[in-house]
Amino acid sequence: MAKIQSKKNSSKKEIIIEKAARLFREKGFGAASMRDLAEVVGVEAASLYNHIQSKAEILQAICFKAANEFISHLESVEASSESTLKKMETIIRFHIHMMLDHYEYVYISDHEWRHLPEPYLSNFLNQRRSYRKRLGDIISEGIHKNEMKQIDPYVAVLTILSAVSGIESWQRSRKSTSADVLESSMVKYLIEGLKK
Amino acid sequence: MAKIQSKKNSSKKEIIIEKAARLFREKGFGAASMRDLAEVVGVEAASLYNHIQSKAEILQAICFKAANEFISHLESVEASSESTLKKMETIIRFHIHMMLDHYEYVYISDHEWRHLPEPYLSNFLNQRRSYRKRLGDIISEGIHKNEMKQIDPYVAVLTILSAVSGIESWQRSRKSTSADVLESSMVKYLIEGLKK
DNA sequence: TACTGTTAATGACATATGTTTGTTTTTTTA
DNA sequence: TAAAAAAACAAACATATGTCATTAACAGTA
Incomplete structure (x- = not known):
């Protein structure tokens, strides 16, 4: 050995x-x-x-490492017994932390996946679609349980994920706003818009 | 001639x-x-x-065309006498419409600007910073006038712009959600999170 | 028809690319 | 310390890149 x-x-x-x-x-x-x-x-x-083995292999490693972290976190949240609102907050915070602590990986997974060769590309997009679908299901449930206001779940998911991924531009900036303020403000904004 | x-x-x-x-x-x-x-x-x-003249010139043309449209629209909004909340809604809707009607241009301006050669790159980033600053000013005013809830203006702007630019992924999708629903839901979400 | 200005095609340039091959150097194992 | 394995290297490969110089086609005008 x-x-x-x-x-x-x-x-x-x-x-x-x-x-x-x-x-x-x-x-x-x-x-x-x-x-x-x-x-x-x-x-x-x-x-x-x-x-x-190739340049593309590096990209695969990066993209799937990030994707797997999100998926396995989602699984633990789904298994929990918190309210739907709390679930979404947990997920949003996790996304924010990933953007703060594993910026490079998440950024690449967000922006460079189109250069993945097949069949990894299709695989990646399927995982992504399924991930978003599951987030949408949590929001649907929140609406039915009257914990969230009436809003299109697909659009809500889109809005949340895009908003978080915008932290990229904070990372590139001079960061006159602290990471703490960034997190709490963004969570507040996104959760307030959801809460009934 | x-x-x-x-x-x-x-x-x-x-x-x-x-x-x-x-x-x-x-x-x-x-x-x-x-x-x-x-x-x-x-x-x-x-x-x-x-x-x-060069490949880069094409990129410049695209990026600055998009940027100019946003800037000149912002100027007309600033000059108006609407409430700050209404101003922000107008701006958000304009961004959404740009994503719907001039998707290619806006997308490139959002994602490929880093390939701009100097001095266009600095120029572009300056315009961008200034644009966001001015949006932040509207939100600051909204907070002072008690029309909006207490929220970090920088983060609010970041959240709004990122959220809208996520429409990109709707554009690439099979669009099972209509453009109308997309617009109204996203506006609702983003404005509710702002309103006091 | 001949002239003129504009645009297209051809072919090439210099350089950059991801990757392979064959060989040498370094590290690990026995 | 000698053999084996792993890692680094130099040189080259085939191809792709942005761009230029030259030449040919072609339109509109006189």
Whole structure:
């Protein structure tokens, strides 16, 4: 059996993917070259291929890692017995935290998925559709239980997810607004608009 | 003097930019090649350069056209004497209509601006910052006049603009929700969250 | 018909791209 | 310390890129 890692607990592959996440976010997947990536990793471009199979594989890893985190969190929320309003708040906060703490991954998953090769692309879009559908179901339930005001669930989900993903522009800004204010204000805005 | 146009009232340059808008939206600026563009225009790649100066110039034209429309609309709203809440509703509706009617342009302006060459890039970002600042000012005024609930204006603007730009994903979808429902639901959601 | 200005096509340029091959160096294992 | 495995390298590949120079087609006017 192989002694897995040397430094820290991240394999070289993980390092490559981490660096790639930042690079892809900064320049976009298409505009970021393998030679760019090699440079930030501190290696020649050809050497990358000892650890990964293709540029696209890196994108897959990033996109699906982010997607899986959202899905598994949703599952735990669905299994809980909180009110629908509280469920939505929990989910919104989770999305915000992901935007704050795993910005690169979430950003790429949000914006660069179109460069995924098939069949990963279809797979990704299916997961996404299903995720949104399940959020919509929570809102539908909230309306039926009279916890939420009458609103189109599809549009509500769209609005919430888009709003949160706009935190991207806060990340790029000089951040004169603190992360705390950002979170509480956005949650307040999105929940008030939902609450009956 | 030259007889300007043959067909319709759009110059070849305008046709190129129109086709490019669609192409850039579908494939992304970086992944869309001049040869791709030439094909949809129905001409050889090199011939495009009789009408435009560079690929980047096309992007500039698209981004600034969209930006200018938003700015000049904002100016007319600022000059009006409606309530702050009504002003914001007007602006939100305008953004939604832009997403519905000029989807390609707005989308590119939203997502591909980072490929603008300097000094256009700085210019664009300045305009954007200023635009958002002015929206924030309307909200601040609304709070002072007790027309809106206490909320961080920066975050409110961020939330609103991001939410609207999420209509992109509706555009790409099978549109089982009508444009009318989309507009009224989103306006309701965003205004309710603002109203005192 | 000949002239003129505009646009298109051809073919090429220099460079950049993702990736492979073959080889050497470094690290791990025995 | 020697053998084996893993990782890095240099060089090259085939192709794609934005763009330019030159030349040919073609319209409208005289």
